[in-house]
Amino acid sequence: MTASYYLFALSLIALPRAEAASQSWTRKLDRYVSGFEQNGDFRGNLRVSRGGKVLLAKSYGMASSTFDVPHSASSKFLIASVTKTFTAAAIVLLQADGKLTIEDELSKFLPDFPRANEIKIKHLLLHSSGLQNPDYPSIAARAVTPGELLQMIASKPLLFKPGTESRYSNAGYIVLASVVEKASGSRFCDYLSTRIFRPLGMRNTGCLSSGQIVPKLSEGYVPGEGTESLRAPFQDPSSFFGSGNLYSTAGDLELWLKAIDEKRLFDVAKLIYPFGWGKRTWHGRELLVQSGFKIGYSCIILTVPDERLHFVVLMNTQSGVTADEGKTLLGFAYGIEAPPPAGRSAVVRVPEETLTRYAGTYLYPEGGFPMHIELADTKLWLRWADSAERELLTPIGATEFLDRRSFGKLVFEQNQAVWIQDSKRLVCPKQR
Numbered sequence: 001m002t003a004s005y006y007l008f009a010l011s012l013i014a015l016p017r018a019e020a021a022s023q024s025w026t027r028k029l030d031r032y033v034s035g036f037e038q039n040g041d042f043r044g045n046l047r048v049s050r051g052g053k054v055l056l057a058k059s060y061g062m063a064s065s066t067f068d069v070p071h072s073a074s075s076k077f078l079i080a081s082v083t084k085t086f087t088a089a090a091i092v093l094l095q096a097d098g099k100l101t102i103e104d105e106l107s108k109f110l111p112d113f114p115r116a117n118e119i120k121i122k123h124l125l126l127h128s129s130g131l132q133n134p135d136y137p138s139i140a141a142r143a144v145t146p147g148e149l150l151q152m153i154a155s156k157p158l159l160f161k162p163g164t165e166s167r168y169s170n171a172g173y174i175v176l177a178s179v180v181e182k183a184s185g186s187r188f189c190d191y192l193s194t195r196i197f198r199p200l201g202m203r204n205t206g207c208l209s210s211g212q213i214v215p216k217l218s219e220g221y222v223p224g225e226g227t228e229s230l231r232a233p234f235q236d237p238s239s240f241f242g243s244g245n246l247y248s249t250a251g252d253l254e255l256w257l258k259a260i261d262e263k264r265l266f267d268v269a270k271l272i273y274p275f276g277w278g279k280r281t282w283h284g285r286e287l288l289v290q291s292g293f294k295i296g297y298s299c300i301i302l303t304v305p306d307e308r309l310h311f312v313v314l315m316n317t318q319s320g321v322t323a324d325e326g327k328t329l330l331g332f333a334y335g336i337e338a339p340p341p342a343g344r345s346a347v348v349r350v351p352e353e354t355l356t357r358y359a360g361t362y363l364y365p366e367g368g369f370p371m372h373i374e375l376a377d378t379k380l381w382l383r384w385a386d387s388a389e390r391e392l393l394t395p396i397g398a399t400e401f402l403d404r405r406s407f408g409k410l411v412f413e414q415n416q417a418v419w420i421q422d423s424k425r426l427v428c429p430k431q432r
Contacts, residue, residue, distance in 0.1 A: 026056040029332040035340030040227035044315035047250040051308045063218040076217045076247050077314040080292025083246040087173050088276030090180045092266050099183040109182040123162045124172040125275040130158035131171040137388035143210035143238045170243040177242020205248040208237040218316035220296020223404035225394045226347040232296025250312045257303045257310045282327050283334045291325045300326040320407030348395040358412045362428035
């Protein structure tokens with residue numbers, strides 16, 4: 001037997017073994033996710049591929065409970081902050097075309113913007129501009145123009161001197177989208193379509209405009225009590241210009257990850273930092289990940305470039321499934337498994353007078369910001385700091401409540417609440 005024949009024979013043995021290994025861990029991953037689906041905490045699409053081969057592509061739950069429409073591979077989702085990966089890419093492409101540099105001051109494109117000579121394009125990309133977000137509650141239900149958004153951002157003082165600190169900012173990416181328009185001479189969404197979506201074959205990706213009807217766009221939901229889901233309150237997409245106004249499918253986002261790995265448009269590794277992405281080391285692997293959360297939607301895109309391993313998670317609800325950006329899901333690929341969640345038991349009924357005692361403001365010790373527990377419609381709701389958004393808590397015991405958006409638990413004790421999540425146990429004293 002020749003050496004070449006021997007190696008060929010070994011390859012025939014190795015391939016089925018590798019195939020079996022892939023099927024084994026993806027079956028376990030599917031079983032894990034299906035447990036969350038049964039609890040009402042996962043509705044959407046999951047797609048996993050390695051080296052261009054799809055290992056798992058499955059739909060879970062309903063795209064629309066209103067019209068009894070289940071999810072399919074063609075379901076579309078709002079992708080929230082995953083939009084930022086495309087906004088940043090537009091800036092990189094404009095720099096390659098000589099239309100701007102990331103060292104340019106904002107004054108070159110928006111000369112009337114306050115302190116524009118202190119803010120550089122790279123500050124906007126790196127969340128180090130100091131800009132404050134618009135007042136979202138005041139514009140949630142109405143259409144706003146990019147110009148109005150800029151005025152709202154410009155009217156607020158900087159949180160810090162540009163380039164001296166870093167704080168995650170939607171405002172910075174709203175401003176970047178306006179820079180894209182000024183530098184390219186095109187509307188933001190037209191530029192993305194011309195330079196990114198069409199060249200990459202992303203036919204089911206685009207910007208959601210006010211009042212636009214997009215076929216197969218899933219309805220957004222938020223967790224109710226127990227396993228129930230509630231329709232998410234309306235938010236006009238115009239307020240998330242450049243920072244969270246795109247929709248897409250799992251298949252299209254895999255094309256995006258493939259283009260990043262293959263350096264189709266640019267080499268992300270040569271950037272100062274992968275603009276619009278998070279750079280992580282998980283399970284001993286270097287990877288790029290970006291997650292997105294919007295009322296009624298949550299998502300993750302993730303690539304391990306050295307292995308061309310891709311995860312796309314798109315959900316039309318919010319839950320703790322995506323709270324760790326996909327680290328737990330990725331672990332299945334490396335034999336680091338998590339057990340499926342236990343089935344959720346019936347909702348415990350707690351007397352209203354007891355709920356009244358629990359209501360109040362508590363001090364969350366990490367960061368020292370208020371945690372408001374509010375009583376409405378004989379139920380407890382959680383609202384953080386000065387946010388207008390509140391989350392329904394599910395009673396799972398006489399003193400214990402579950403926040404399904406984070407899978408954190410609150411245990412009420414005398415004059416305090418204990419926040420429990422993963423291995424964290426934080427005592428939150430009640431404020432007088």
